[in-house]
Amino acid sequence: MSITREKAAERYPRLGQLIAGEMKYDGGWSTIDVIDPTTGSVLGAVSMATEADVDEALAAASKGFDIWRNTSAFERSKLMRKVAERMRESAEALAELLVLELGKPWNEALGEVEVAAGMWEWAAEEGKRAYGRVIPSRESNARQMVLVEPVGPVAAFVTWNGPLVTPSRKMSGALGAGCSIVLRASEEVPACAFALGQIVYECGLPAGALSVLTGDPVMMSRNLLESPITRAVTFTGSTNVGKQLSQLAVSHMKRPIMELGGHAPVLVFDGINIQDFAKRAVAAKFANCGQVCFAPTRFYVQRSIYPDIVDAMTEEAKRIVVGCGFDPKTQMGPLKSERRLQAIERLVDDARQRGLRVTTGGRSLDRPGFFFEPTVVADVTTEPKLSNEEPFGPIAALTPFDTYEEAIALANRLPYGLSAFVHARDFETLHRATNDVEAGNVICNGWRVTYPETPFGGHKESGMLSEGGIEGLRAFQNVKYAVLS
Template identity: 35%
Template sequence: MLIDGESVVDGGDGTIEVLDPATGQAVAHVPAASAADVDRAVTAARRSFADGRWHGLAAEERRRILWRFADLIAANFTELSHIDVVDNGMPLAFAEWEIRSCEAWTRAAAGLATQIFGRNASTMASGGGTNMHAYTLVQPVGVVGLIVPWNAPAGNLMVKLGNALAAGNSCVVKPAEETPLSALRLGELALEAGIPPGVLNILPGHGRVAGQAIADHADIDKISFTGSTATGKHIVRSAAGNLKRVTLELGGKSPAIVFDDADLDAAIPQVAMAIFANTGQVCFAGSRLFVQRGAYDKVVAGVADFAKSLKIGSGFDSANLLGPLISSKQQDRVADYMQRGRQQGAEVVTGGGLLDGQGFFVEPTIFANVHRDMDIVREEIFGPVLVATPFDDIAEVVAAANDTRYGLGAGVFTRDVNKAHSMARAIDAGNVWVNCYGTIHPSLPFGGFKESGWGREMGAEGLAAFTETKAVYIQLEG
């Protein structure tokens, strides 16, 4: 663990065995933080915030240090990429994209550190003949808890951490117990970059212990959490103790919608990788495919052929575009959903099975002949499982796309610009991609509608989530 700038090798909750999902074999052991460990880290973070060792620096100095942090991420690109392949099982190409994104997000956060401004409201506050100078101050929230999932360990951390540090906060991070290694390495690089001890504390640990302690802690001012909707609801209940601010990036059951006027040859690989990228372990995965009836057979057959062509195995083999699921527990979960799909009458177009041998592998799977009440249609599976449905007109597909408790992402494939804009407006999702899927840029916000979360990450909105705004009124003489 990293607490107050020091490496801590003993955790009060024992140890965590870290497995390589491609082999099922242990690759590391890390300490598991207890509630007492969390308290030590929060105390260190609060002390660092109180004495201003980070937020008290000039904004230009915070920018310089964060830029140096991004330089170190770039300098350690290969190591960080390989850590997440071993830790998560993802293909190396996906891990490399993730670490490049970490660098980009950190540089964007560095720039935002000098773009935190209040506003002069003296004119509005000076009515009635008073001589009033009024303005707003934008300040860091204080001590923030960052709880990170396992599906993109480094990336999910840096999306949160960059803006939290840019705003001047002190941080307590809990990486997922399955994937703690890249967070610990990034913590070392942060210290090397010049982030003061105590400002960033990293605690591997179990959610039920360390995560719960962070959610409950009375001296944490805000939590930013990415993970399941069920856990997000639990955090909201726990945060009520001291009314912590909460940002939640939760689950999804996102639609990919293909109209018959789309460039189908271009759309087919896009909608395939919308669900199969990172073995479907993506919060905004395009897990529901809607195709206009005239193109339905061609698109479903094309996606099925694409799925059959995917090579599956270790992420270190560049020929493999699909890696394992994160754990045997997740493999069992996905297998259970596929079995329920069959039992409820869905047709398996391709896949539907597990791979023999070491590791937690599952075939890329497509179901057809589905209806809205099936579990595989309603619930987030978090695996490479796609459900396909034909539609006839815009009104029908909008209603079907919005018929979910989630609202994180949506893809629309069409050559008709009017249709593209109309669909972007009509779909209840925080992110809409037209003739592409899953594009993310650090200047734009990311988040969801409905049970896909609260608030936004990245961009100016992501920075604002880590600040408080104060109104100041000064009565002047004369």
């Protein structure tokens, strides 16, 4: 890789609003600076859409839906496969934006491009399999059918920690089902979403089937969800905001599809390979600087192997190279913002004040940008903030347990239920835990939570419905019962 941060920053694009297929730059909008987390410097400016812009996008979505829903599933699939191909062809350009806006290491950024492209590929194929069914009739001259139809124009809201994956999941799911979509991109990582939207239109999407805007979230959520045009809302972000959007959506009878916060437990039972576990656990924990909703955060370890796990994870965390994502040696980049850096500092300060052991890390780095050391905290009880608030950063909290029942109680004690991990050699333990852990995704002896073909969604306060897989397609569909006689 020969790309430098300085050269990449010079190529950072001019940003506007993508409305009905046209990238608009001169709307007289107010703007917000986009900050490079690696240096703390300004990359560019992102505009804030007006109510008129939102209304224009909604009107376009209504017209675009009429065209797109009547486009055959096979033609829709062909276009969406082109999107996946174009993303792979543009992988380095897209990865460059990811590193600039989020600070991801280069290889992680390329990996996100591939995952996002795979989502388009999967939705392209699954959209051709939106099957209904025929129900045997009680009357000889009647045919009873169940038909599957797109729900209608979709309002989408995405957060900043998956600049390509999250918009791709929502765009591909909605478009694959035959819906149009208006997506509010995060003003913290806007260039990725706009680049994706432009690729989709370059592949031939009808005007209006997609708009990408940035703007005030309160104004946009109100206008999008109060409009009679919108029929569903999909949101990825915090539980508190998700609750507010869900209430607004339900009050206007819009379908809420919510992927919300998590605080993923990891149950570690004796008999495992400790060094192998520690190596893979640390890689999973500190990917994207820990800024992943399904990242492992609360490690509950059987007491017989607890000291060895603490030592092994501590040593692995110490080896992580922290730096600029364009440096090929870098394994972990910065936190996204000063706000995130301060939040992590507060969690570690609270842990120290309570006398917990910080076995490695625990401090911000004395350099420009928002860097924090990979951190392991041991002997964590249920009282510290770290045990109860989603850290969304590079902190692993370790706690010993004695019995299976104690481990399950610890895993289930919080209102979150997005992801959980179980590591054990004994199949009976894995089988029991799969049933007993309260989460939408339970991963045994592994770390990969989601693929394009698998459903992704949370239980309890971590969400409603799923995105991805056949379940994700169904979230954007209506079921109609019809009789012909």
